[in-house]
Amino acid sequence: MLRGMTYHCQLFLLAVSFFSRLPVPRNLPYSSERMNQAGRYFALVGLLLGAICAAVYGLLSQFLPTNIAILLTMAASLLLTGAFHEDGLTDMADGIGGGMTLERRLTIMKDSRIGTYGASALIMALLGKYVLLTTLAGQISLVPVLLLGYTLSRAVAATLIYDMPYVSDPNSSKSKPLANRQSRLELVVLCLCGLLPLLAFTAVVWLWAVLICLGLRYAMKHWLMKRLGGFTGDCLGGVQQITELALYILLIGLGHNGMTILGGVLCAFW
Numbered sequence: 001m002l003r004g005m006t007y008h009c010q011l012f013l014l015a016v017s018f019f020s021r022l023p024v025p026r027n028l029p030y031s032s033e034r035m036n037q038a039g040r041y042f043a044l045v046g047l048l049l050g051a052i053c054a055a056v057y058g059l060l061s062q063f064l065p066t067n068i069a070i071l072l073t074m075a076a077s078l079l080l081t082g083a084f085h086e087d088g089l090t091d092m093a094d095g096i097g098g099g100m101t102l103e104r105r106l107t108i109m110k111d112s113r114i115g116t117y118g119a120s121a122l123i124m125a126l127l128g129k130y131v132l133l134t135t136l137a138g139q140i141s142l143v144p145v146l147l148l149g150y151t152l153s154r155a156v157a158a159t160l161i162y163d164m165p166y167v168s169d170p171n172s173s174k175s176k177p178l179a180n181r182q183s184r185l186e187l188v189v190l191c192l193c194g195l196l197p198l199l200a201f202t203a204v205v206w207l208w209a210v211l212i213c214l215g216l217r218y219a220m221k222h223w224l225m226k227r228l229g230g231f232t233g234d235c236l237g238g239v240q241q242i243t244e245l246a247l248y249i250l251l252i253g254l255g256h257n258g259m260t261i262l263g264g265v266l267c268a269f270w
Contacts (some may be wrong), residue, residue, distance in 0.1 A: 012045075014038040019045045019154075021082050040186040043155035043193035050150030050197075053077050054143040066137045067130075074129060086122060088237015090114055093121035095234070096227050105227065106168060109234050125241050132248035139255045140262055144200040145248070148209070153243035155194020156213045157236045162187045164221060167230035202263035205254060212250050216243055 013024045015038040056076045060069035078086065091109045097117030099105030108115070114122070136145050162182040182190070198206050220239050224231055255261055 010034070011038040012041045015041040015045045016048065019084060020049060020080055022048075022080065037186065039158055039161060039182065040189040041193065042158040043151050043190055043196075046150040046152075046154035047147060047193070047196065049077070049080055050147040052080060053150070054146045057142055057146070067134050070130060070133045070137065070142075074126070074133075085237035085240045086125065088234040089125055089241040090118035090122045091234040092232075092238035094118035102167075102229060106232070109168075109232060121238075125245065128245050129248070132245065132252060135252055136248060136255075139252070144197060144262065145251060147197040148201070148251075149244045149247050151197050152194045152209065152213060152247060153240045155190050156217050156243045157240035158182075158190055159187060159217060160221060160224075160231050160236060160239060164225070165230035166232070167228050168232040200262060202260050204259050205251070205261055208250055208254065209247060212246055213243060216246055 010029055011034060013028055014030065014035055016022050017024045017028070018035065018038065019042065053073050053076060057069055057073040060072055064072070091111075094111070094115040094117045095105040095107075095109030098115055099108050133142060133145070136142060159182075195210075198209060201209075216239075220235075220242070224235055228235070251261060
C-alpha cells in the first residue's frame with residue numbers, strides 16, 4: 001500500500017514538473033510511461049496552482065486595491081506556469097487561423113513567432129480574465145472561483161486525450177509524453193479531481209458548470225477534428241484557457257440573474 005501511495009505521489013509530482021515551474025525532487029523517477037500516467041493528475045495540478053494564486057490574491061488584497069491585487073495575481077500565475085497554457089492558446093490561434101492546409105497549420109503552431117491571430121487571442125484572454133475576475137471580486141470571494149477555474153478547465157482539456165488522435169510530430173512535441181490514450185480509470189480520476197472545487201458551490205452552479213464544460217468539450221473536439229484531425233499539446237492549452245474564461249462568465253451570469261452561487265459543503269471556508 002505504501003509503495004502504491006509513493007508511486008501516485010511521484011506521478012503527481014511529475015505532473016507538477018510538466019505543467020508548472022514549481023520545484024520537484026531532482027531524483028524523481030521518470031519514464032515516458034510514468035509521464036503519460038501522470039496526466040490523470042492534471043486537474044490536481046490546477047487545484048494546487050489555483051490555491052497558490054488564491055493565497056497570493058488573499059494576501060495582496062489586504063494591502064492593495066482589488067484590481068491591482070488581481071493584476072499581480074495574474075502575473076504570479078504566469079510565472080508559476082511559465083505561461084504554458086497561454087502559449088498553447090496563442091499557437092493554436094495562429095496555426096488554425098493562419099493555415100490553409102493541415103500541414104501549414106501544424107507548421108505555424110510549431111513556429112515560436114506570434115502572429116496576428118495568436119496576439120489577438122492572447123490579449124483577449126488576459127484582458128478577459130482581468131475584467132471577469134475583477135467583476136467576480138465584487139460579487140463573491142475569489143478563492144473558490146480561482147480553484148474552480150484552474151482545476152475544472154484543466155480537467156476538460158486533458159479529457160481530449162481520451163478519445164482524440166494526436167496529430168503533431170511526437171519527436172519534436174513538448175507534449176509527447178501525453179500523446180498516448182488515457183485509460184478509463186485515468187479519465188475517471190481526472191474528472192473526479194476536476195469536479196472537487198464544485199463542492200463549494202450550489203447545485204445550480206454544479207448543473208450549469210457540467211453542462212457548459214460538456215458543451216465546450218464537444219464543440220472544441222468537433223472543431224479540432226475538422227481543422228486538424230486531432231489534437232496537439234497547444235490545443236490542450238487553448239482549450240484550458242477557453243474553458244477557464246467560460247467558467248468565469250458562467251459565474252457572473254448566474255450572479256447577475258440573482259442565483260445563489262456559493263453554498264456547497266465547502267462554502268463555510270469562504
